[in-house]
Amino acid sequence: MNPAEKRSIDPASQAMLTRAAKEKVPTAWDRLEAMRPQCGFGQLGLCCTFCEMGPCRVDPFGEGAVVGVCGADADTIAARQILRKVAVGGSAHSDHGRTTAMTLLQTAEGHGDYSIKDEKKLRQVARYFGIDPEGKETRALAKAVAQAALGQFGNQEGELIFLKRAPETRQKLWRELGIAPRGIDREVVTALHQTHMGVDADYVSLMKQSMRTALADGWGGSMIATDLQDILFGSPEPLRAKTNLAAIKADKVNIVVHGHEPVLSEMIAEASRDQELLAKAKEAGAEGIQISGLCCTANEILMRHGIPSAGSFLHQELAVMTGAVDVMTVDVQCWMPALKDLTEHFHTRLVTTSNRAKQLGTHHIEFHEEHALETAKEIINLAIESFKNRQPDRVEVPGVEVDMIAGFTAEYIYKMLGGRFRPSYRPLNNGIMEGRLRGVVGVVGCENPRVCQGYAHTELIRELIANDVLVVTSGCSATAAARVKLLQPETAFQMAGRGLQEICEAVGIPPVLHVGACVDNSRILIACSNMVLEGGLGNDISDLPVAGVAPEWMSEKAITIGWYAVASGISVWFGDPLPILGAPGLTQFTTHDVDKMVGAHWSFEADPIRCAHQVIAHLNAKREALKLRPMMYETQDAAAG
Ligand code: SF4
Ligand code: MSK
Numbered sequence: 001m002n003p004a005e006k007r008s009i010d011p012a013s014q015a016m017l018t019r020a021a022k023e024k025v026p027t028a029w030d031r032l033e034a035m036r037p038q039c040g041f042g043q044l045g046l047c048c049t050f051c052e053m054g055p056c057r058v059d060p061f062g063e064g065a066v067v068g069v070c071g072a073d074a075d076t077i078a079a080r081q082i083l084r085k086v087a088v089g090g091s092a093h094s095d096h097g098r099t100t101a102m103t104l105l106q107t108a109e110g111h112g113d114y115s116i117k118d119e120k121k122l123r124q125v126a127r128y129f130g131i132d133p134e135g136k137e138t139r140a141l142a143k144a145v146a147q148a149a150l151g152q153f154g155n156q157e158g159e160l161i162f163l164k165r166a167p168e169t170r171q172k173l174w175r176e177l178g179i180a181p182r183g184i185d186r187e188v189v190t191a192l193h194q195t196h197m198g199v200d201a202d203y204v205s206l207m208k209q210s211m212r213t214a215l216a217d218g219w220g221g222s223m224i225a226t227d228l229q230d231i232l233f234g235s236p237e238p239l240r241a242k243t244n245l246a247a248i249k250a251d252k253v254n255i256v257v258h259g260h261e262p263v264l265s266e267m268i269a270e271a272s273r274d275q276e277l278l279a280k281a282k283e284a285g286a287e288g289i290q291i292s293g294l295c296c297t298a299n300e301i302l303m304r305h306g307i308p309s310a311g312s313f314l315h316q317e318l319a320v321m322t323g324a325v326d327v328m329t330v331d332v333q334c335w336m337p338a339l340k341d342l343t344e345h346f347h348t349r350l351v352t353t354s355n356r357a358k359q360l361g362t363h364h365i366e367f368h369e370e371h372a373l374e375t376a377k378e379i380i381n382l383a384i385e386s387f388k389n390r391q392p393d394r395v396e397v398p399g400v401e402v403d404m405i406a407g408f409t410a411e412y413i414y415k416m417l418g419g420r421f422r423p424s425y426r427p428l429n430n431g432i433m434e435g436r437l438r439g440v441v442g443v444v445g446c447e448n449p450r451v452c453q454g455y456a457h458t459e460l461i462r463e464l465i466a467n468d469v470l471v472v473t474s475g476c477s478a479t480a481a482a483r484v485k486l487l488q489p490e491t492a493f494q495m496a497g498r499g500l501q502e503i504c505e506a507v508g509i510p511p512v513l514h515v516g517a518c519v520d521n522s523r524i525l526i527a528c529s530n531m532v533l534e535g536g537l538g539n540d541i542s543d544l545p546v547a548g549v550a551p552e553w554m555s556e557k558a559i560t561i562g563w564y565a566v567a568s569g570i571s572v573w574f575g576d577p578l579p580i581l582g583a584p585g586l587t588q589f590t591t592h593d594v595d596k597m598v599g600a601h602w603s604f605e606a607d608p609i610r611c612a613h614q615v616i617a618h619l620n621a622k623r624e625a626l627k628l629r630p631m632m633y634e635t636q637d638a639a640a641g
Helices: 003-007 011-022 028-035 040-044 074-108 119-128 138-154 161-165 168-177 184-194 203-233 262-271 275-283 295-305 313-320 338-343 369-388 410-418 426-434 455-466 475-483 491-495 498-507 518-534 556-567 584-598 608-625 632-640
Strands: 239-243 253-259 289-294 309-311 327-330 349-352 402-406 439-443 469-474 512-516 546-550 572-574 602-604
Touching: 003 011, 011 313, 074 138, 074 184, 074 203, 074 262, 074 369, 074 518, 074 556, 074 584, 119 138, 119 161, 119 203, 138 161, 138 184, 138 203, 161 168, 161 203, 161 518, 168 203, 168 584, 184 203, 203 262, 203 295, 203 518, 203 556, 203 584, 239 295, 239 309, 239 475, 253 262, 253 295, 253 369, 262 289, 262 295, 262 327, 262 369, 275 289, 275 369, 289 295, 289 313, 289 369, 295 309, 295 402, 295 475, 295 512, 295 518, 309 313, 309 475, 313 327, 313 338, 327 338, 327 369, 338 349, 349 369, 402 475, 402 512, 410 426, 410 518, 426 439, 426 498, 426 518, 439 455, 439 518, 439 608, 455 469, 455 475, 455 491, 455 608, 469 475, 469 498, 469 518, 469 608, 475 512, 491 498, 498 632, 512 518, 518 546, 518 556, 546 556, 546 608, 556 572, 556 584, 572 608, 584 602
Parallel strands: 253 289, 253 327, 289 309, 327 349, 439 469, 439 546, 469 512, 546 572, 572 602
Antiparallel strands: 239 402
């Protein structure tokens, strides 16, 4: 097998990996090889650097030190690490939410270049915040909503307002367990305090704070980001778009936007239509200005404007390897510092744009919401200048773009299933109750060079849909699914089980629904709540035949998402295990005992087909507990012989 084929299932990635090897340019995969063997203590969660009596490491075989200098044992050390990771991941999403709230506030006050694109959603979100929208003028209402959203970060007592969007049984459980988050920032600070040397040494207590902090992200920071972005930039509705490295056009000025926060990329997309800039690009010899995205910034602009996605997390270096990227902008999260050296092999200008995410020696154009359009134009001008330095003989854009459908929201599902006049989740619940659909599974999360890129995501999804499981997907998983055509309606006829096929045919949807970026996993929480509220599938999210899977995860945000899913009653499967396996008590709690508390737990399974069948068994068990009918076609097929 060609070494590139072991690294990625994507032919475009393989072509660029082969090129990188030929030109002796290292990529994440090479750096991973150079890093092996990776530290076993770290992988098992047994290394602590939290004070200067350490670093300490605990021997997993019980032959060396079994506690750190302070006496912290394996469970305490590993649990503290997990809580810190949850706090970091939640902070990333929530700071994104805060940026969106600040942008909404400025817009409401009449500053900057943004406008309110979805007034209906503004009125709906106002109601969630307990603000009566009746008779209020748009800007005044937007200001009240932005202030209420910002208030959620500094809230000291009580609980986050959006928790009310969960089923009542779940809200009650959170209160009883003492894990209903108070304020977003408060939970993060408490988490960090709790993990300081000499504070909490009880892994159950540390995990309870992990759930509380994670819930502050899922039902707080991430949900605020999603809702307020919909208000500012428009709620997505399904649209056709394209993906893969071929989104980078050899004959155009290429700007690749990478990261997570769409505030700048929205403006770059708008500025790219500016006639003056287009004329300048033509003058420089280009056919036009092409914007494409990477990672979650890509998902944000893809689902709202149909702007193509050049790829997911591991495509960032491979995009530069095309030699056709004139500017790559990065905002926050998931961009690799390796891009700096890599872009120096080409004419590509790497531009950092956030005051929270810089790199020494990298061109920095700081983005501020109040001068958004000006900054966007400055970046496009830089790209046009950079295009002039492009070396045509170094340009090699591989592959073809793949068609996809993206932009399914929790609100759109009402319309899609129930029609414009009777919007409802009833057909979805009925599909599950009748045994056409086995359940719904969220397949989400990153890519990781430890796994052949896209292999686990796509094998898992294929197995699930073949077994009548409707899949919702976000982040890099969604892009991986799109690359192998899983986000096309025709896929239902080729790969889905008969029951799922019928639903897809009746509604006209693919069997795999792209719901957006990582923060949009909050849409999955809302969809689960809506399923409970619709009735017939139990009283709580933990009763539903649903699950979450992150088969190729790598980021701390994924751990936070996993914990808010579990705390909300959704069991999760991760490919690589959490770094806890050296801590027996914590492992037992995470994979089993937590289920008695919140009705959901963690599992780890790297093999995607085995993982799919574990998930299917879990859905079947939930169906049985609800006393639902057996799966329709399985019964018919069995009867037929
Ligand atoms: Fe070692 Fe305890 Fe300090 Fe951690 S907190 S480094 S286990 S002494
Ligand atoms: S971008 S967090 S690699 S999904 Fe959201 Fe992808 Fe994971 Fe980043």
